[in-house]
Amino acid sequence: xxxxxxxxxxxxxxxxxxxxxxxxxxxxxxxxxxxxxxxxxxxxxxxxxxxxxxxxxxxxxxxxxxxxxxxxxxxxxxxxxxxxxxxxxxxxxxxxxxxx
Amino acid sequence: xxxxxxxxxxxxxxxxxxxxxxxxxxxxxxxxxxxxxxxxxxxxxxxxxxxxxxxxxxxxxxxxxxxxxxxxxxxxxxxxxxxxxxxxxxxxxxxxxxxxxxxxxxxxxxxxxxxxxxxxxxxxxxxxxxxxxxxxxxxxxxxxxxxxxxxxxxxxxxxxxx
Numbered sequence: 001x002x003x004x005x006x007x008x009x010x011x012x013x014x015x016x017x018x019x020x021x022x023x024x025x026x027x028x029x030x031x032x033x034x035x036x037x038x039x040x041x042x043x044x045x046x047x048x049x050x051x052x053x054x055x056x057x058x059x060x061x062x063x064x065x066x067x068x069x070x071x072x073x074x075x076x077x078x079x080x081x082x083x084x085x086x087x088x089x090x091x092x093x094x095x096x097x098x099x100x
Numbered sequence: 101x102x103x104x105x106x107x108x109x110x111x112x113x114x115x116x117x118x119x120x121x122x123x124x125x126x127x128x129x130x131x132x133x134x135x136x137x138x139x140x141x142x143x144x145x146x147x148x149x150x151x152x153x154x155x156x157x158x159x160x161x162x163x164x165x166x167x168x169x170x171x172x173x174x175x176x177x178x179x180x181x182x183x184x185x186x187x188x189x190x191x192x193x194x195x196x197x198x199x200x201x202x203x204x205x206x207x208x209x210x211x212x213x214x215x216x217x218x219x220x221x222x223x224x225x226x227x228x229x230x231x232x233x234x235x236x237x238x239x240x241x242x243x244x245x246x247x248x249x250x251x252x253x254x255x256x257x258x259x260x261x262x
Contacts, residue, residue, distance in 0.1 A: 008209040009205065009206060009209050010113070010143075012201065014117055015201065015205075016202050017114070018121075019194065020195055021194075023193060024195075025121060027183050029126040029171070030120070030129050033129050034120065036133065037117050037120060044143060047143075047144050047149045047152055056227050057231070059152050059223055060239070062152055063228070066160065067243045069164060070247070071246055071249070074253075080171065082257045082258060084175050089181075092183070
């Protein structure tokens with residue numbers, strides 16, 4: 001029998017790898033993929049907690065997270081295409097028009 | 101048996117995730133992301149969340165990653181114009197931030213006690229569908245508005261003239 005804490009730890013590891021990707025990488029595409037990794041880590045925690053508590057709410061929350069992930073990917077990639085048309089780069093350090 | 105499968109798919113998920121953030125070319129990252137998502141779907145099956153596992157494969161691996169691959173191919177950055185990665189300070193900072201998060205999670209997970217549920221089958225299509233269309237109907241309907249807003253936003257942003 002796997003302890004629930006094992007799933008929580010795996011979820012934290014996936015989330016941590018996503019954090020490293022967002023902080024340390026410069027390619028916007030890989031940063032967006034790292035955000036997806038973080039959302040997936042959260043989903044692991046939701047699903048395992050829901051199944052251990054015998055409550056369908058865990059699955060429902062994971063379902064909502066997936067919807068938000070889909071919306072975020074669509075809008076993020078549209079932003080990236082719009083920026084690429086102007087700047088011709090995927091380097092996040094070049095995208096500083098909003099910098100104060 | 102469950103422990104073996106958990107370790108196997110957990111290792112695949114973590115290894116794939118590490119490859120996603122370390123590969124130079126985004127296409128390799130996207131392919132490793134698919135591997136990670138499939139491993140997470142297998143973990144969902146281990147936790148009897150069959151419906152979520154199917155949704156994971158269809159929505160994540162089948163729609164979101166395909167969108168990523170489409171955009172990578174569309175903008176097609178040449179190999180020599182990929183961004184030069186940051187100096188080691190940012191990498192160390194990222195690993196330190198993730199390490200602190202991991203320690204915090206480990207402390208929380210050690211204190212985490214949950215009573216084991218009696219009945220199974222919380223992750224079947226019937227159980228999820230029943231909860232989704234009764235208790236969580238409002239959230240489900242708001243989700244449709246969110247997706248509509250995302251579609252309109254994406255079209256507006258990607259149009260030739262904004």
